[in-house]
Amino acid sequence: MKIAIAGAGYVGLVAATCFAESGNDVLCAELDAGKLKRLSAGELTIYEPGLEELLKRNLAEGRLTFCASFADACRTAEIAFIAVGTPQGADGAADLSAVRAAAAEAARTSLASGRELLLVVKSTCPVGTNQMLADGLAREFPKAQVELASNPEFLKEGAAVDDFMRPDRVVVGVRSARAAGLLRELYEPFTRTGSPILVMDPASAEMAKYVANCLLASRISFINEMAGLAAALGADIDRVRVAVGADRRIGQSFLFPGVGYGGSCFPKDVRAMTALARKLGLPAAILEATDAANERQKLTLLPLIEKEYGGKLTGVRLALWGLAFKPRTDDVREAPALVLARALLDRGAAVVGHDPAAAENARRELGARLALAENPYEALRGADGLVLATEWNAYRRPDFMRMKELMRRPVIFDGRNIYDPARLAERGFTCYGIGRPVARPGKG
Numbered sequence: 365m366k367i368a369i370a371g372a373g374y375v376g377l378v379a380a381t382c383f384a385e386s387g388n389d390v391l392c393a394e395l396d397a398g399k400l401k402r403l404s405a406g407e408l409t410i411y412e413p414g415l416e417e418l419l420k421r422n423l424a425e426g427r428l429t430f431c432a433s434f435a436d437a438c439r440t441a442e443i444a445f446i447a448v449g450t451p452q453g454a455d456g457a458a459d460l461s462a463v464r465a466a467a468a469e470a471a472r473t474s475l476a477s478g479r480e481l482l483l484v485v486k487s488t489c490p491v492g493t494n495q496m497l498a499d500g501l502a503r504e505f506p507k508a509q510v511e512l513a514s515n516p517e518f519l520k521e522g523a524a525v526d527d528f529m530r531p532d533r534v535v536v537g538v539r540s541a542r543a544a545g546l547l548r549e550l551y552e553p554f555t556r557t558g559s560p561i562l563v564m565d566p567a568s569a570e571m572a573k574y575v576a577n578c579l580l581a582s583r584i585s586f587i588n589e590m591a592g593l594a595a596a597l598g599a600d601i602d603r604v605r606v607a608v609g610a611d612r613r614i615g616q617s618f619l620f621p622g623v624g625y626g627g628s629c630f631p632k633d634v635r636a637m638t639a640l641a642r643k644l645g646l647p648a649a650i651l652e653a654t655d656a657a658n659e660r661q662k663l664t665l666l667p668l669i670e671k672e673y674g675g676k677l678t679g680v681r682l683a684l685w686g687l688a689f690k691p692r693t694d695d696v697r698e699a700p701a702l703v704l705a706r707a708l709l710d711r712g713a714a715v716v717g718h719d720p721a722a723a724e725n726a727r728r729e730l731g732a733r734l735a736l737a738e739n740p741y742e743a744l745r746g747a748d749g750l751v752l753a754t755e756w757n758a759y760r761r762p763d764f765m766r767m768k769e770l771m772r773r774p775v776i777f778d779g780r781n782i783y784d785p786a787r788l789a790e791r792g793f794t795c796y797g798i799g800r801p802v803a804r805p806g807k808g
Contacts (some may be wrong), residue, residue, distance in 0.1 A: 365546075365550055366391075366441050367380075367388045367389065367390045367441060367444070367445065367550075368390075368391050368392075368434065368441035368445070368470075369390065369392040369444070370434040370444070370445065370448055370469075371391050371393070371394065371446070371449065371462075371487070372393075372400070372430065373410075373447065373448070374412075374519075374521070374524070374628070375519065376416070376445070376448070376486075377403070377419075378412065378519060378525065378528055379486060380392040381418045381428060382525065382528040384655065385421035385422055385427075386553045386554065387553075388427065390427050390428050391430075391440075391441070392430050392655065392671055393430075393433055393436070394431075394432065395432065395613065397625070399639070400699070402413075403419070403430045404429075405428045406420040406424075410656065410693075410695075411692075411693055411694035412524050412692075413525070414526070414694055415524070416709065418525065419491040422646050428551070434466055434788055436473070438469070438470050438473040442466060442482065442546065442587070443481075443482045443513045443550065444481055444482070445482060445484045445485075446466045446483065446484070446485050446486060446754055448463055448466055448487055449487070450462070450463060450489055451550075451632075451788050452635060452636065455639055457490070457636060457639045457643075458489060458632070458636050460493060463485065463487055464500070466509075467483060467485075467501060467505065467512075468501070468505075469504040471504070471510050474505075474508045475484075475507060475508040479509065480511070481509065481511075482513060482542075482547075483511065483512050483576075484514065484536075484547070485497070485512065485513070485514045485802060486515050486516070486517055486601050488517075488573055488574075488629070488633065489519075490570070491567055491570045491571045491574065491640065492567060492570070494512055494513070494537065494566035494569075498539075507802070511543055513547065514570050515536050515547065515569070516537070516569055516570065516573035517597035518535075518573070519623075519706035520578065521627060521628075521690060521692070522691055529554060530554070531554055532550045532651070533559055534547075535561065535564070535566055535573070536562070537564055537566035537568060538564075540562060544563045545573055547561075548561055549738075565742075567578060573633070574633050574636065577633040577634070578633060578654070580630065581625060581633075581658070582650060582651075582654045583618040583619060584630075585615075585653070585658050585661070588622065588661045590604065591621040592799065593799075595680070595799050595801075600799070600800050601781075601798065601799030601800060602621070602799065602800060604668055605620070605621070618746035620780070621781055621798040622700075622755075622759070622779055622781065623661060623662055623701075623780070624658045624661035624662045625658055625698075626696075626698035626700055628698075629695050631698045634654055634655050635655060638652055650721075657723075662700040663703065663704060663707055665704060665777050665779055665796070665798075666707050668777060668796045669708070669751070669770070672749065672796070673748065676711075678713070680713045680714070680747060680748045681716070681746055681747050681772070682708060682715050682716070682747060682749050682750070683715075683716050683719050683749070683751065683771075684715050684717040684753060685699060685750060685759050686701055686719055686751045686752060686754020687701045687717050687718075687753070687754065688701070688719055688721060688722035688728035689701075689745075689754070691752065691754055691756045691757065692721075695725070696726050699722075700728060700753060701717075702752055704779075705726075705730060705734060706730065707732050714735070715735065716735040716742075716743045716747070717734055717737070718739065720756055720758060730747050740759065741762075741767070742773050745770050746771075747772060748771070748773045749771075749776070750767070750771070752776065752778050752782065752783075753780070755780040755782050759782070760782055764791050764793070765791070767792070774792055774793045774795070775793065775795075776795045776796070777795045777796045778795060779798060780798075781799075781800065783795060783797075785801070789804055790805075792805045
């Protein structure tokens with residue numbers, strides 16, 4: 365098939381590359397001239413494992429091309445996808461200006477060429493956006509042969525290529541059998557192992573994306589709130605979550621306590637649904653509580669750190685392992701690590717950060733106040749403590765004896781509960797976790 369895509373951001377770039385990998389001819393439009401030049405040369409503009417190889421191969425084999433105009437991309441396309449950003453406004457609502465502009469551009473192109481075009485919204489948009497776009501195009505371009513559909517993405521940063529190539533499900537919101545047939549044909553190569561292609565109306569498809577993210581976010585906030593109770597009651601939240609997750613109705617997924625969620629999806633989608641509920645005059649108590657609990661959780665280690673150093677952090681040197689909001693990405697948007705780093709720096713601490721992929725993005729957010737180390741051990745040199753904020757695999761099994769030799773004080777604040785406190789205590793470390801008793805040398 366001939367595919368056009370508006371936007372070479374995270375969603376658009378992964379979709380364009382993976383569609384090309386399955387044999388389609390893909391023309392991806394990107395307005396940012398610098399990004400366009402880099403992508404056309406086979407250089408990734410985001411960090412995503414496995415994507416660079418696919419990008420270079422499909423560029424070389426001619427199935428993937430980048431251009432500056434969505435109109436140019438749409439001229440020969442059978443299906444065009446809108447994958448532009450929908451940033452959150454001050455009121456929590458999504459900014460749809462780029463989506464509307466792309467839809468209008470596609471309609472003008474269809475009108476000029478006289479060709480039918482299936483226009484699919486892949487950007488995460490509030491429920492009702494598809495209908496709003498359809499109504500707007502019908503008024504402004506009544507003779508354009510454009511049919512609108514929705515196809516939300518369910519990609520996890522750090523595993524996006526695998527998620528796209530082997531999805532749990534594909535959700536499409538359509539108004540006709542023709543649209544459903546085209547999208548089934550496009551996605552069948554990715555669902556050969558039996559994953560369903562779920563066909564529904566556009567509003568339901570739009571809502572499916574939001575409900576999935578809001579539910580996952582609520583599980584994280586719930587277990588983090590329970591972790592606070594566990595700490596106050598002398599229980600171990602990790603043992604509690606294993607017992608609770610053994611219930612098949614509940615399961616273990618997204619029940620890992622930590623310093624909160626971040627990124628471009630969960631925070632924005634929770635707030636967007638909250639804003640939509642308010643607009644409709646409906647309660648959003650669970651959504652509001654999910655967001656509020658998560659914002660509190662980002663600073664849950666701060667009082668523990670302050671207590672360990674006598675209430676004053678001036679002159680305290682802390683290593684910070686992990687700056688991205690999750691492993692296997694360079695995305696620092698709403699990253700808990702950066703929220704905590706700002707609070708530590710504001711209180712006079714010296715913070716030396718390390719991250720395998722997100723160090724420079726973190727520096728752009730925090731400026732020169734954040735020192736960066738080239739490797740995890742260098743960050744520990746002379747440190748009074750280590751704060752673990754992002755659970756990269758490289759941090760899971762470090763050389764603890766080397767760490768102890770490098771650090772001025774062997775104290776670890778484990779913000780993801782990836783270490784065994786008792787074993788650390790045996791090695792001479794004091795270990796603070798999330799919802800777990802403090803482990804100290806000689807006390808286990």
